[in-house]
Amino acid sequence: MATVNLAKLSSNLLKNATSRESVELGSLWQNQTVVIFFLRRFGCQVCRWTAAEVSKLETDLKTNGIALIGVGPEETGLNEFVEGRFFKGDIYIDEKKQCYKDLGFKRYNAINVLPAAMGKKVREVVSKASAEGIQGNFSGDLLQSGGMLIVAKGGENVLLHFVQDSPGDHVPLEDITKALGITVSVQSDAKPQCSDDVCTK
Template sequence: MPVNLASIGKNSVKMVPSMKEVKLESLWAEQTVVVTFFRRFGCVFCRQGAKELSLLTPLLASHNVKNIGVGLEEFGLEEFVEGKFFNGDLYVDIEKKTYQDLGYKRYGTFGVMMSLFSKTARDALAKNKVDKLESNLKGDGLQTGGTLVITKGGDQVLLDYRQDNPADQVDTAEILRVLEIPNPAAKDDAKH
């Protein structure tokens, strides 16, 4: 399902920490953006992904690209902010309207439990044992999310990444590729 920016752009989100309501389209009106729709602020997978995306924030900013995170509820928000899991602008889509409009998958209780047995989830949980990120089970654990890369003014969607499994995360190298930003990690790999 293609992304209809004109439609989702009219949706309201609340800016953290002020909780001032703004239209989603205002996020990409003045510059290109990477917008990640997190499943849940307390989700260990989301926190891992947020940490990885945060590493891109200075590089993105140097190319006039804003790194934005959107959550679907306030549960776990305070802890997420205090834990400094995401280094970018943060918003909340309280009505979950954008998640619905984008067609992001919702699991049933059984489906989400089964997804935790996937290789992706097992690998992410093993990584978390090393990273020791705290998490919680508060809130809506059935929603999936995704990441959009949208050009300034909403002219084009360069990337429409959708989670299939709650542990899926967008590849940060793919974000840089679609933005045509040289990947410093690739240069480091070439040196070894």
Template sequence: MSVDINVIGSHKIRSIPGGEQVELKTFWQDQDAVVIFFRRWGCMLCRLWAKELSEIAPVLKKNNIKLVGIGVENAGSKEFLEGKFFDGELYHVDDISTYHTLGFKRFNVVSIITSLFWKQSREAIAKGRGMGLGGDYKGDWVQTGGALLVEKGGNVIRHFVQTGPGDHLNNKDILKHFNLEAEYKEETMANKVRDNIECNKPSDKLSVKNFLPFEPIHVIWCSRRCKQTKV
């Protein structure tokens, strides 16, 4: 999917915590920008991605590349800020249409459950739990996000769309798009799954009745697959 940068640039977002309204295009008018669209602030996998991105924040800053994180809504942003998960500016969209315009997928109850069993999700959950990132159930938990890497003036050099909640554009690729491969340090920037982090999974198989909407789907996932995991 191609992005009309003029259209997306006119979409309005609000700063966190101040609430000041700006247009997306202000991020790339005068400098290169890495704009990350998170799923929701209480999502443990989003917190993990934010922590990983913070590992390259000093490199981006040194090269005058703005790092911005955007959420679907304001709900949960206070806890996200207090947790200091992200070393960049934070905003939330005024309208979910911004995510739709960028082609970010919206899951349903069945597909979000399925996505949490994917290898990328399992590995991210294990890593997040090992780092003690926590999470909560606030907000829109079926929307996915992605990223826009934009050169000064509005040339899109990468439009990344998440395939699932654990799908993250890695640090090496981000730096490569800005010709900063030499700045990449694998030992600290590799988005690696930490050693000896294992998700304690029960051997019993999940049944359809476990996913009836009598409680939030993330509560079901937590209790059944990874205790205290919030995705």
């Protein structure tokens, strides 16, 4: 895993998806702790499900003075993503994919992308997403992977740096709140829990 150089990373430019203004990444954590979710692409079904999942924390994060931010590597699929309301935080575009490079988010190639996309973790999330009515498409850059970065207010330290190994990898909500040291009222989508006579979700 790449070591995070916050000083270098902080000067990378992102474009605000709403205002279209360019901002330095470091400005996002200047006055608040931030949870930054780096999507593979806006049309990705798994990314949309993960965005909806992490958005469950948005109210609790805001209460604790923490910002939830989404970053995509390109404009493709942005409008549909916004219209679908998959994500509750602010959205930015990393047009040069510089943050993706600096954070060690790998790129697949034509040979290894298909086995990765057909893996068990991806199939599990796709089935969850489909069950919740979240669909996706194949527009945009299919080879980019993503991850998550949580940075303490003022850029003092990195609380979590997560790099996808499989396109189906994501950070459980419990790991996010643990990294932040906060207690929240929501939980990750749970698998059914069964006793002898009843199953609950």
